[in-house]
Amino acid sequence: MRALETAVGNGTKFHVEAPMPLNAVDLAKQLIRFRSINPPGEEKECSEFIARLLTGYGFDVVSYEFARDRPTLVARMPGTANGKPLCFTGHIDVVPLGSNEWQFPPFDGIVQDGRLYGRGASDMKAGVAAFVAAACNLIEDGRSFHRGITLVITAGEETGCEGAFHVAREKGLGPAELLIVAEPTSNAALFAHKGSLRVVVTARGRTAHSSMPHEGENAISKVAEWIRRLEGYDFGARHPLLGSATACVTTVRGGENINSVPDCAEFTVDIRTLPDQRHAALVAELGRLFGSEAEIRIVTSFPGFATEPDDPSAAPLLALLRERTGAAAEPAGAPYFTDASALVPAFDGVATLIVGPGEAAQCHKTDEYCLVERIEEAQAIYRDLMLRMCCGRAE
Secondary structure (H helix, E strand, C coil), X not given: CEEEEEECCCCCEEEEEECCXXXXXXXXXXXXXXXXXXXXXXXXXXXXXXXXXXXXXXXXXEEEECCCCCEEEEEEECCXXXXXXXXXXEECCEXXXXXXXXXXXXXXXXXXXXEEECCCHHXXXXXXXXXXXXHHHHHHCCCCCCCCEEEEEECCHHHCCHHHXXXXXXXXXXXXXXXXXXXXXXXXXXXXXXXXXXXXXXXXXXXXXXXXXXXXXXXHHHHHHHXXXXXXXXXXXXXXXXXXXXXXXXXXXXXXXXXXXXXXXEEEEEEEECCCCXXXXXXXXXXXXXXXXXXXXXXXXXXXXXXXXXXHHHHHHHHHHHXXXXXXXXXXXXXXXXXXXXXXXXXXXXXXXXXXXXXXXXXXXXXCEEEHHHHHHHHHHXXXXXXXXXXXXXX
């Protein structure tokens, strides 16, 4: 074991016991043992643990809090040349446990039958552990870096990428040559994901006694008609990896009592958008679809991204994946969004790939797990990429 002693701004010293070399599976176990549940948002202890670990290996670590005790870390290992750094990102918040009983304690980090069990095992503490371990082991080996490495470890991803958007607003990121998002993909490469535009649509009417509906103006009837129009609407645009935009009505509310014509009703819509679609234009399109009476309020607006399969910045990762599997990566995208929604624009449209050890089908499930072999494979992939892009060669 290696004892790492680090100091923080108030002079307090911490000790972290790190095995030599640092093993991603063991590190993932440690991260799972932090109850970083969001909501309410309990990332602080896990974040401080990672900050101490990285500082002990020589990273310059800066913390950005979007709310009290909700830190996002930006850790940098500089390079000797002027090239843009290689960047990895992952979040350490996890969703609540749900009401079903867990067979494996969710915060024990137990390995059984080749699976690491625990809340966040796939989504996505294994991914964070893999790139942290890969970087720290290269430093332990005495490698020199001609290209720097930046690690962005976020809070608040599960409730709207809050930490990532905050650090982007604070301009705490700098440049990047390539961004790897370590979300669960079973270590396959995803080149794109959709964005999300969430809106509330409100209808106003005029109340009256329900026995005389003609005296009123029924807001629920308006909402029902607008939902009908939306369900049959084609947004038109298509993407080769992501298909078309989709719209899902997720909540409907209206009326106050059973014997009155409702004078107010509303519904929410989650539109999963394509990278080239401008959200302001989509809101205007909804306004035309529903008519001038509709009041439309944006709740959240997260853009998607897409990286061309032949982007030269992505070539080193795609080459090593081809060498490992014997086949070229099949271009694919995802219907969900990640912290890339905030980080890609902040990194000035950086080439981005989603590659992580977790199993997408395990996200948010009871008895969530990640395959141990995937974690070990991810650590090796990230290490080879760092060697190739930052140290000059892979071995």
